[in-house]
């Protein structure tokens with residue numbers, strides 16, 4: 001069995017989607033259609049519940065299933081109708097803090113916002129003694145935005161510190177739109193998540209409460225991050241006890257938290273099929289690089 005990890009699906013790649021494209025977290029509706037066609041030629045499309053019970057029985061069919069991370073609203077608008085046409089549902093991993101409005105934007109989206117909305121082309125940013133010079137007219141700089149060390153350091157910051165850094169960095173890059181505007185309509189809300197379940201038969205898993213990298217949290221925060229998310233989502237129709245590690249960062253301490261939250265399976269990345277020897281809490285998924 002193979003599991004696919006997708007994020008955003010849009011009709012066309014707009015300039016502000018450049019970092020997502022470089023990172024492999026956005027594909028077009030056409031590409032999703034082509035992906036479905038290619039996969040269906042040799043593999044059986046597995047509805048989520050069929051795939052999960054196959055995993056539970058260690059009877060890994062020659063099929064594929066689809067997962068979507070983070071809960072972007074384009075999943076409902078563009079991805080779900082295409083998958084419906086192909087007669088398959090998907091497992092979505094929303095970030096519960098975005099659904100209960102305890103956070104407004106994902107860390108990675110606020111990072112991208114600093115650049116895609118920047119009024120300035122050339123500037124340098126510093127974080128914990130590490131500094132990077134950006135020239136956004138230069139393609140190499142976008143590679144730095146998406147894969148550079150500064151991004152990694154930024155995403156690993158604890159929330160209050162990151163908030164302060166966002167303010168500081170935005171004074172440097174001078175985004176033309178506010179962060180709120182950038183995030184407006186970007187994510188599914190609670191009703192839309194229910195719509196995915198009720199109208200399209202999708203299933204819901206947990207992706208944490210705040211998308212914090214799990215390997216940066218102490219054991220208490222780690223369990224709060226998992227249980228807070230599961231506790232919120234298990235009231236939704238279509239919830240299944242499945243977890244996807246944010247950014248595929250596995251933490252050694254997580255298994256007791258997952259057990260306590262009643263999670264049965266957890267996905268990472270890995271670009272290979274799931275085999276019977278894969279631990280239930282580290283199932284590989286393919287990413288989709290167009």
Ligand SMILES: [Zn+2]
Nearest residue numbers: 069070246247
């Ligand atoms: Zn994610």
